[in-house]
Amino acid sequence: MPDRKLLDELYRMRDMNGNDDDLARFTDILSEICETAAADVIPDLCRMLEDDVIEPSAAGDLLETIFYISERCGIDESMRYLALGVPGLFPRAEGWAVRLHRMLLHADRPDAPYIAAYGSAVYGLPSRMVRRIVNALLEIKRVQPELYADRVDRFTDALMRGEASGGPRVCTRR
Template sequence: MDFQNEINTLYKMRFMENEGDDIVIFEQLLNEIAVNSNVDIIPSLCTLLEDEVAEPSVSEYVIDTIFYIAKQRNTDKALEHVATSIPNMLMSAEFWVERIHQLILSNAEFTKAYAEILTNINPNITEVIKKNLVKLKEEPIDAIQIKQIELLLKNS
């Protein structure tokens, strides 16, 4: 099933600043995508993330959808799509990239899969992600996440 119309609508609504933008409709479209799509939709979902949104819960819903799809479908392929989307996201969604990395780091299965992915993707993308992880390590995060970052940096 092609979700391009839904993605286009979500993209137009992502800032929640226009007349007719409705968070309920936004969430319903994401739910439809979550239930009926596959992991190949993840790069399109990543384009919806923006740091400068009027309603941050919009981006939280997008991230929840990405991780729901990752858990329900092919986790490795889903995280590979996330990883390869990171460089494009850093320009306008740096905060959400950090949030995605925190969620990956808080799940041992995701962290292990992500470490493997980072060894197999384009080395330029891996370097961008590693720089972001080093930056995240300097933020106030818990000791477990610091150890997970060190593991990712060492193994990729």
């Protein structure tokens, strides 16, 4: 895990007020986290997202970091940690939650089964949170069905398969 001080510094830097020096430092820290962090840092990265606080370009870099870590550390494990971090996005970072889920839908491919892994991990969350995530995905599907209908349907299918098989449970305590 990266130095806790780096994560704390990132958290304090979320509101950069257009300061390019801070944005460069933020990006440098994210680069270090990309290379050294384990998947267990993903909930901490989610915690940094807030609709009214974080600079949009910094948030985009932060979201990309989550996917880079997932590719490096393994999608199944990373999606379990993402499922732990996502509940904290609602309602304070709902806009970023939608963007994160849109990115997740785009990232899914045969050699990177994000949808199935995330569906299994989300199954272990409290039902209220699962409903929020499904509602966010259904809204994405409603707005752009030509891009997302099949992928959202695959997510809901993966979620139902997890429910039917008793799927892996995600521990929601840290």
